[in-house]
Every structure is written in C-alpha cells, then in structure tokens.
Ligand code: SF4
C-alpha cells in the first residue's frame with residue numbers, strides 16, 4: 001500500500017470529481033467535501049463535552065470524583081422522584097386512611113388502590129412467612145383458603161394484623177394448645193388413640209385397628225373444651241376446626257401425634273406500631289380479597 | 296456557480312498550493328422564479344398540505360359525552376390516539392407499526408414509479424423551504440436582485456427588507472409550531488389558553504422549539520438538509536433502477552450543447568449539434584443549485600422546476616419541449632444507440648411487490664380495525680399459590696383479569712367459564728348476575744382489574760385420573776346488554 005500524498009492531477013478523469021490526492025494501489029479517493037459547519041459542529045460538541053464535565057459529576061479521583069457545579073447525584077434524583085410520587089399518591093393515601101374497611105371494599109377506586117398498596121406491603125412484610133401470594137407453608141397459614149384460625153372478616157384480619165398472635169402486644173390474640181404428651185397429661189396410647197380420632201373427624205382413613213372409642217373419650221375429656229364437642233374449633237381462641245380438609249402442620253398421623261405431644265403455638269408479629277394505620281387497612285383489604293372470605 | 300463547479304475551483308486552488316478543500320464553505324443559492332406545469336403542481340400541493348396541517352386540529356368529531364370531540368388528537372395524558380372514527384389504545388400500538396410499514400412502502404413505490412416524488416413535492420423540508428423562498432422573493436425580489444443586494448451589502452433598504460423577511464419567516468415558523476401543539480390538546484381551548492397566557496409550559500416550550508426549527512431549517516439550512524443530513528437520498532439512490540422515471544436531461548438530444556447561433560452554424564456545416572442552447576436556465580431555477588445536465592445526482596430533489604425552465608426556453612427557440620423531462624435511464628440509452636424507446640413500464644416486479652405489501656398490510660389493518668371488539672379481556676393465573684384447597688376439600692384457582700371497555704358508556708360484563716364446569720365463579724367487586732355469573736361494571740373508556748376465583752369439586756383420591764394436573768379452561772366476557780363476547784384461554788391447576 002502506497003500513499004502518494006500529493007498527486008499533481010487531483011481531478012478524477014472518469015467522474016470529473018476532485019480527489020483527495022490519496023491513492024491506494026491505484027485506487028484514488030474521490031473528495032466529497034463536507035460543509036464547513038459540519039466541522040464547526042464537531043468543535044461545538046467538544047466544547048459542550050467540556051461544559052458537561054464541569055456541570056455534572058465526571059472525573060474519577062483517587063477516593064472521590066468531581067461533583068459538578070450543581071452537585072447533581074443520581075441518588076438524590078431518585079429520592080426526589082420518590083417524594084414526588086408520594087405527594088402524587090397523597091390524596092388516595094389520605095382517603096384510604098379516612099375510610100372504614102367496609103367503605104373501602106365498596107368503593108371500586110379505593111378497593112383497587114388498597115389492593116395495590118396492600119400487595120406491595122404484603123411482599124415487604126408478610127411474604128417471608130406466608131409466601132409471595134399468601135399461599136402459606138407448613139405452620140404458616142394459607143391466606144387464600146376459607147379456613148381461618150382467628151376468623152376472617154375484615155375486622156378480624158385487621159385486628160390480627162394490628163395486635164398479632166401470641167405477640168408482645170397486650171391485646172394480642174392468645175390461645176394455647178397444651179403439650180399433652182410432654183407434660184404427662186396423656187399416656188402415649190391415649191395420644192395415639194385421640195390422634196386417630198381427630199383424623200377420622202375430617203374423613204381421613206385411619207388404621208382398622210385404631211381405638212376410636214378411647215379416642216372419642218379422650219377427646220371429650222381433654223380437647224372438646226377448646227375444639228368444641230364436634231371438633232369444629234372455636235375461632236375466639238384460635239382453636240382450629242378439626243373436621244375440615246385443611247391441616248396447618250400436615251395430616252399424617254405422626255404429625256398429629258407430634259402436635260398433641262408437644263403442643264402448638266405459632267407466632268404472628270403485631271404490626272400495629274410498625275406499619276401505619278393506612279397500610280394495615282390496605283393489608284387487611286388485600287388479604288381479605290385473596291379469596292379467604294369467599295370472594 | 297454550481298456546487299460542483301465551486302468544488303472544482305477549490306480543488307484547482309489546492310493544486311496551486313492552497314489548503315486542501317476537505318470542507319467546503321456553503322455556496323448560497325438564489326433560485327430564480329419559474330412558471331410552468333410543475334410549478335403549478337407544487338403550488339397546489341403546498342396549499343393542500345399546509346392547509347391540512349393548519350386546519351386539521353380544528354375539525355370536530357362527535358364521540359359522545361365521555362370522549363374528546365376533536366377529529367385528530369393525541370391524548371398523551373389518557374394514552375389515547377383519536378383519528379376520526381378510530382380510537383387507538385396503547386396496547387394497539389401495532390397499528391403504528393402497520394402505518395410505518397405502509398409509509399415506507401409508499402415511499403418505495405413512489406420511487407420505483409417516478410423517483411423522488413416525496414422530496415420534490417411532499418416532504419415538509421421542501422414545502423416549507425419553498426414557502427420561505429416565495430416570501431423571500433416577494434420581499435427582496437428575484438434571483439438577480441437578491442444577488443445584487445447581497446453584493447452591495449447593507450443599505451437602509453436592504454436592511455429594512457431583511458428585517459421584514461425575517462419577521463415574516465418567524466411568523467410562519469411560529470404558526471407552524473403553534474399548529475403542532477394543537478394536535479395534543481383540545482385545539483380551541485388551547486388556543487384560548489395560549490393567547491391568554493394560561494397555556495401549559497410544555498406547550499410554550501414546544502412552540503418555541505418548533506418555531507426555531509422551522510425558521511432555521513427552511514430559512515437557513517434549506518437544501519443542505521437534503522444534501523448532508525437526510526438519509527433518504529442515499530437510500531433512494533440505492534433503490535432506483537433504469538426503469539424508474541426520474542427528472543432527466545436527455546443528453547442524447549441535447550448534446551453537443553451550444554448557443555443558438557453556434558449550433559445553427561454547426562448544423563449548417565453538416566456537423567451534429569444538440570438542442571441544449573446552454574442558457575443555464577435549468578441551473579438558475581434549481582432550489583438545490585444542481586446542474587441536471589450532469590445526470591442523476593444526490594443533491595437533486597427532483598422538484599421538476601428545471602423541466603419548466605427548459606420547456607419555456609425550448610418554446611421560445613421553437614424546439615420541441617421535453618429536453619429535460621421525467622424519463623427513464625434505459626430510454627435515454629436506447630435513444631442514444633438509435634433504438635426506439637420503451638413505453639413506460641409502471642408494472643414491474645418491484646412495483647407489484649410494493650403494491651402487494653401495501654395491499655396486504657393495509658388490508659389486515661382495515662380488517663382488524665373493522666372487526667375489533669369494543670371490549671377486551673386478559674387473564675393471568677396466580678403464580679403463588681397455584682391452587683388453594685378449601686375447607687371442604689374442593690380446589691380453587693385464582694386469576695387476575697383485566698377488562699377493557701372501549702365504548703364511551705359504562706358497561707356491565709358477565710364473567711363466565713363455559714367449558715370446564717366450575718362449581719363456583721366469583722370475582723372481587725362483582726355483583727351476582729342474572730345468570731348466576733359474577734357481573735362487573737367497567738366505566739366508560741376504561742379498564743378494570745379484578746380477581747376471579749374458580750372453584751372445582753374435591754378431586755377423587757388417587758393419581759392418574761382426570762382430576763389431576765392441568766386443565767384448559769376459557770373465560771368468556773359477555774356484555775349483558777349487547778351480548779358481545781370476548782374470550783381468553785387459561786388453565787386450571789389441580790393438586
Ligand atoms: S432529501 Fe430528505 S429532507 Fe430533502 S426533500 Fe428529500 S426527504 Fe425531504
């Protein structure tokens with residue numbers, strides 16, 4: 001490749017167009033000059049770039065960087081946007097705080113706002129135990145079903161959220177499943193029998209040799225006070241319904257025996273002091289509309 | 296002096312040892328006025344397109360009480376686009392894709408038939424530049440006068456004229472920007488608010504931006520936009536073929552050129568002489584400063600004004616018109632070789648292809664627009680939990696649905712599951728409908744999100760029977776009054 005820097009005849013014979021005078025292996029570069037303002041725009045952009053570097057954070061230093069004239073920062077920009085968003089939402093947030101729970105569910109606009117707020121708050125606070133969609137896990141109730149340990153009306157849910165279950169709140173919901181086996185209240189055979197009986201209440205198949213008669217007697221003497229004579233449970237004290245298809249810890253016999261032996265007592269935190277009233281309302285509405293109330 | 300001549304001059308300077316002309320300074324162009332067929336067509340199109348642009352926002356279109364009454368409106372706040380009887384929602388933005396395809400294909404088709412029709416007659420850059428030239432001519436006179444004034448420099452008269460010219464340009468530019476913002480809000484209200492200084496700041500800012508751009512591009516940049524900035528000339532040059540009509544100097548007939556006297560003498564002595572009298576009229580009328588006799592070139596926007604200029608000259612010297620004309624490359628070559636030219640071939644594979652694409656895309660758009668529903672439903676199955684076991688053992692699935700009501704009245708919809716007999720269907724915020732299905736009310740021109748619960752009986756024990764796993768099901772959304780029904784497929788999860 002040879003570059004002939006100055007060709008004495010810079011007009012291309014074939015096209016009549018000027019060449020740049022450069023030649024590569026016999027090929028000459030035609031010259032199509034750019035307008036001069038194009039060049040000035042390049043200079044202007046360079047000037048602009050320097051201005052930009054002065055106005056905005058730009059040059060990395062050893063342990064910091066140049067901050068720019070106005071001290072702009074991405075972090076502050078986000079904070080400002082969040083503040084603007086909060087301000088924009090304020091009317092709805094206030095309306096939510098002012099309305100009663102039933103009013104919220106009746107007003108489509110408030111309802112959808114509360115559900116959206118509630119969903120976000122649920123993800124932040126409740127999902128670690130109850131699952132992202134409130135689907136629950138062993139020992140953590142599924143909030144989508146229609147089985148409520150402590151009743152599932154809007155007010156009940158709101159009260160549970162505010163005061164918690166077996167929490168430090170003086171108004172917390174409290175109920176106690178004793179450790180019948182561990183505390184020696186029942187003998188192992190009695191525990192086994194009453195476990196079989198309890199399982200049979202919800203229609204689960206039990207061993208043919210199971211002593212349901214003893215089980216029924218033990219149940220009547222020890223369990224009926226809280227779970228009711230028919231085993232339907234009492235929501236005021238959080239005693240579960242034993243006749244339905246939902247078992248918080250599992251329905252196999254070993255799990256039921258374990259529960260009777262050691263007792264049960266899950267804890268739900270009291271959110272009263274930690275979340276504001278509006279958020280608790282939104283959460284109550286959200287949980288209520290997960291479907292547990294039957295729609 | 297044409298741009299090429301100017302370049303040649305600079306190159307010659309360089310050869311003489313001057314600094315290299317990698318950048319050229321602008322040659323200011325003073326196009327001369329011209330009369331003729333293409334000038335008339337250009338006037339007509341100018342009036343038509345500018346008229347549409349300025350008047351369209353004020354045309355009213357009744358859509359009922361809950362929708363704007365402006366025929367063409369881009370409602371950014373509510374995410375709607377209105378075009379007469381058509382209303383487009385954001386999720387229907389694919390119509391925009393369709394429009395863009397149509398626009399590109401129309402451009403290609405125009406090009407395959409008659410070259411840069413878009414550039415020469417329709418492009419806003421051309422139309423506004425043409426208008427600005429007309430104003431300039433009106434105030435400062437025609438080519439010769441303007442050139443003389445430019446040479447003379449500032450006098451009281453030229454200064455006053457320049458002042459008036461720029462003021463007139465700015466007024467036109469201001470109206471251009473003003474009309475633009477009217478497409479984004481109720482035009483009469485906005486005009487009133489703008490005039491009483493109550494308009495939104497955004498509107499003033501956009502008017503300012505567009506005023507400046509119009510003034511700058513049509514008053515100063517002019518043909519440089521086409522020559523240096525616009526991509527279309529490059530694409531066009533790659534797309535054209537020898538069968539496309541283009542503004543062409545018929546050199547087979549014109550060359551060798553020479554003055555009337557000189558060519559008459561040539562003919563008398565028996566040598567060949569062309570019809571071009573070398574009067575330079577085609578060059579002086581050209582708004583881009585091109586010499587069309589150098590052949591097709593990127594700077595030529597094919598406005599046809601040199602045809603008018605040349606035809607006028609040919610008539611004057613008593614020769615047939617059409618020395619410069621819309622002609623095809625192949626015909627010029629055929630005539631040069633002494634063969635008869637071909638008839639214009641509009642129907643060629645590429646024109647047929649472009650037309651077919653326009654037909655198909657346009658047809659699909661028209662069909663979907665005509666048959667699209669005024670309501671819509673989209674369904675999303677809950678991911679967590681996939682299903683819920685209820686206390687009686689039955690299984691319930693939950694779905695988030697979104698219903699769209701595209702009419703301007705509130706409507707009541709019944710949510711049905713027709714194919715996978717549920718024991719119960721419920722929806723949040725719903726009332727019980729006449730047929731037992733939940734009924735949701737959606738406001739005018741709105742969407743509504745709700746949660747729907749579908750319950751199925753307790754599955755029979757044991758694996759492997761039909762009750763397990765995943766089942767298809769279809770949601771139907773029926774308008775209680777009109778019966779219009781839209782469907783969405785989803786599934787039901789069993790343990
Ligand atoms: S070259 Fe570009 S800007 Fe110029 S008239 Fe054609 S399309 Fe318009």
Ligand code: SF4
Nearest residue numbers: 581595596598599601
């Ligand atoms: S050469 Fe002719 S057609 Fe091309 S831009 Fe100039 S006047 Fe218009």
